[in-house]
Amino acid sequence: MAVGGTMSDKLKLLLLAANSVDTLDSRATDEIQAIDRAIQAAPFRERFDIQKEPALRVADIGPLVLKHNPDLLHISGHSRETEGLVLDSELRHVAKVQCSKLKDVLLSAGSKLQLVFFGFCHSAECAKETSARIDFVLGIEGEIPVKSSLAFNPAFYAALASGHSIQEAVDYGRSIVGLKKLHRARAIVLHVGEGADPTKRLIKSTTRADELKSDLEQLVHAAGSERDWSNLRKAIDCGALVISQQETEVDNQKEYTFTENSGIFHTDLRGDVYRRVREVLQPTPPGIAPPFRPSVFVGREDALKKIRQLLTVQRSANQENITVIHGLPGVGKTSLVSAIGHDPEIARSFKEGILWVSLEQKPNLITEIARWGRALGSEEILKAPTVNDATAQLAALLKTRQMLLIVDDVWETEHAAPFAGAAGDQCSLMITTRLPMVVDGITTDQTRTYNLPVLTEEFALMVLRILVPDVVAENERDCLKLVQDLERLPLALHVAAGLLRREARLGWGVSELIEKIRKGTELIDKAAPKDRIGKDGVIPSVASLLNRSTDVLDEQTRECFIYLGAFAPKPAAFDLEALKMVWQVDDPKPIVRRLVGHGLLEPVGRRFQMHRILVDHAKSLCTDD
Ligand SMILES: Nc1ncnc2c1ncn2[C@@H]1O[C@H](COP(=O)(O)OP(=O)(O)OP(=O)(O)O)[C@@H](O)[C@H]1O
Ligand SMILES: [Mg+2]
Known part of the structure; x- marks a missing residue:
């Protein structure tokens, strides 16, 4: 079983890229790869059977459509207004195919086509004609900048694979083009055949909430495959699915809220299902585990990848195995190391587990070192007369162990020293700090430091969308400005969302408050997020x-x-x-x-x-x- 549905009702998507020798760029291939990646990250990715054909030649079009008989067809490439789509023909000659001729081939070869996307310039008219026979056809009016279609197309398919309707997917794609300050989003037009309904979802589901909920329950009870879990993890990592830890008690059963697809809806998950899902997705390692990562945790796929690499790939006996993560207050350092601490891949690399500590500004180092000692079976360290003695005892315990050591929130270089001193050859030490001067004190090796950036605009808006979906839906433009003004800092976004939620609950409009937060120092005296x-x-x-x-x-x-x-x-x-x-x-x-x-x-x-x-x-x- 798969998240988002069964394997039998898959939609076949054929992605064709026409890269011609004449145009000398690989944009079309990049585009279909980007579409593929976007779908892979969406919650209903299992509903898509994606076929990619990156080097389309003119003679291949008909046979490929016959062979795959797709439900959805995307053609990416270059075209010239008078000559048509530029392709390779046999013997690497250049062929130019008028869209109307292409249409005839598609209509005769594709018996199941529900949607066609002519992803090349000057194709709108042809799309319109095609829509007389196919329900949904997208084309491009005149020309569109490459960057705009590279932004629109993956977003469009990601929205479809998140269960949105075709019209919603078009709107979403356009909003992403706008968000990236790119142009001509409206050049992409959707033509709808007579009697077809663009508010229809390609992914058939009763209600997505119920479906996802039952999928999760099945995953748990039918012991889902590694691939199913990995898809679920991907959906969570990219923020398409959020399982939150806010517990409510219903009939003596704890229920947890989960939010699917950027906060479009919320539903509840039974306690036992939630715990099992969390256990598989965020296994608790032996030792002392960091807290679970926050339930809303988006836009950190790259950071996680980079840190996993630093911690695992580059470990060697002679090298200092220290990784330092630094960044602004509230940028998400603790959240990131918490995610790493419960990451299944990391668990495989550090079989003996993790030791985690969060230091205060004036920590009692012997107590903290002793806590680690206790987790390794020794009660002796607390009696150590000096930090050096305690460090030596811990070093003896860690000497042959393969563990990940996490020291969160270091305020002075010296505070990290005992942990670095005690780390054995097979350990990796990960440190976080707000302070660049502490980074410099710990390591001079730039390749082992990682400056955690604020979120991208897209993900920052997603945080608001998850936390206060209705507010964002009604004030999209203002919320985007708010995200920009708050400079995409997770901490500030959460606090702002809290204020907006409170106001919205009272039934008041929030645009005044948004303006106040944007212009004033509204957030500073407010409570930080609960976590x-x-x-x-x-x-x-x-x-x-x-x-x-x-x-x-x-x-x-x-x-x-x-x-x-x-x-x-x-x-x-x-x-x-x-x-x-x-x-x-x-x-x-x-x-x-x-x-x-x-x-x-x-x-x-x-x-x-x-x-x-x-x-x-x-x-x-x-x-x-
Ligand atoms: N990727 C993210 N997506 C959404 N929210 C996030 C993300 N990362 C962090 N947050 C939220 O932002 C807030 C601050 O995060 P966190 O405590 O991890 O920051 P920090 O960098 O460790 O801060 P400090 O410097 O104070 O230790 C928390 O409420 C957390 O839930
Ligand atoms: Mg922190």
Whole structure:
């Protein structure tokens, strides 16, 4: 059984790429690969049987359509207004095929075609004619920039493979073109045959919620295949499916909410099913596991890939096996290492498990080292007189062990030293910190550091869409501006979503609030997201999370940081000359160095940038002081 449906009702999608020697670029092949990847990441990918034919020649068109007899056909390539689609013919000669001739071949060879996408320029008229016989036909009016179709096409198919209707998929594709600030999204036109309904879903389902729910239940009870689980994992990794941990008690049964496909709907999952799904998707390793990653965790596929590589591929006895992840407060470092800590691939590489610790700003190192010792079976370390003794004892325990060591939230280089010192040859150590100066203190090997970026605009908007779907649906444009103004920081997005949810629950419009959050320092004094609950059981405010970075500054540097809040342009970037003026100093470099070291300014080219949340923090410190 497969997530999203049974194998029998698959839709066959034939992707044809016409790369001609005449046009000398491989855009068409790139495009069909991108479409394939987009579908693979969508929740109903199992419903698609994808056939790719990357080097289409004119003589192949008919035979390929006959052979595959597809339900959906996409043709990607170049075309010229008067000559038609440019293809190779036999003997690598160039052939030009008028769309009308192509249409005749398709109509006679394809008996099941429901949808055809002529993904080349000047094809709209031909699409219109074709729609007299085929229900849904897309074509391109005039010309479209390559980048725009590369944005539209994968998005269109991803939406179809997420269970959307054809019209919704077209709208979604266009919105992605807009989001990427590309042009001519409206050049792609959908022609609908008489009597056909573009609001119909290609993926047949009663309600997607019920279907996914029953799929998950079947997966659990019928012990789904590795491939099914891996598809489910992919859907979760790309944010198409969210299983949240908010428990509600119904008839003594715990139920969990899950949200499918970017927050289009929510439903509940029985407790035992949820726990089993989580156990397989996020196995708990032996040792001390980090917390589970947050239920909403999107846009980190690349980061996860990179970190997995650093932790596994490049391990060798003579090399320092340290990986350092750094980034802004609230960018998602802890969430990322939590995901790594429960990653099945990582579990296979570190069979003896994981040791995890989150350090305070002033940690009791012996206690923390002793906790690891206890997990390895020794009660002795707590009695160690010095950190060095404790480190030596831990080193003896780790010497031959193959474990992943995770030290989250390091504030001083020396705090990482015992863990680095104790790591055996077969261990990998992963450290996170907000502070570039700590990164420099730990390793000089740039290839072993990873600067975790803020989310892309697309994923940042997805976070809002998952957290407050109705608000985003009604205020798409404003929410996009909000995401841009908050500079795509996960922490800020969650806090903003919380405010929007509260307002929406009261039945009020939210556009005023969106504007207030965009323009003001609205978020700073608000509570951080619930998953930021401290060891003391208290949820800190955003300000207190940020204070951790600014309280450790010396008085002059802190003052200079606060001044930046008052003088920050939008977006906040300063060159040295501007900093000299703001701070009224002859040489701003020493202060810049300290602020950069603390992760409060970031060098970009010849300028220094300050994240919006830090600007807000500086502004609020200015009024406090
Ligand atoms: N990829 C993501 N998608 C959606 N939300 C995320 C993502 N990453 C993190 N978050 C959310 O953003 C908030 C901050 O994340 P996290 O605590 O991991 O940041 P951090 O970088 O460790 O912060 P700090 O520097 O304070 O330790 C959390 O509420 C978390 O759930
Ligand atoms: Mg953290």
